[in-house]
Amino acid sequence: MLQQWHKMLETRDTSMLNQVLADNVVLHSPVIHRPVEGKMMVVMYLTAALNTFANENFTYDREFFTDNAAVLEFSTEIDGIYVNGIDMISFDDEGKIIDFKVMVRPLKAINLINDKMTALLEKYKAAHA
Secondary structure (H helix, E strand, C coil): CCHHHHHHHHHCCHHHHHHHEEEEEEEECCCCCCCEECHHHHHHHHHHHHHHHCCCCCEEEEEEECCCEEEEEEEEEECCEEEEEEEEEEECCCCCEEEEEEEEECHHHHHHHHHHHHHHHHHHHHHCC
């Protein structure tokens, strides 16, 4: 189920999000106070997140699986700040992502990610207005 997700991260090809996400996907972000619902909105937010997180330092350090879910622990460094977190991913019967929850630590990393993602989302919204 995660092969396409890992391939997307490896290639940095965010157009693959449309293939891995279910239409009714829900994203729970550490920097947004309510769930983001629907493929179009989740693609926009995950694209901003991947452009923020998925740099040359990004690695998944450990992975835990059940039949229809996975927890992926990641680490990276952004602007000299160490970032550690987990992606909690649930899949539907077709293997598409239906729920994606991101948790990040430390607080300094969350604040940095919030600033960077806000700037990217504003650019995206301006380009599509």
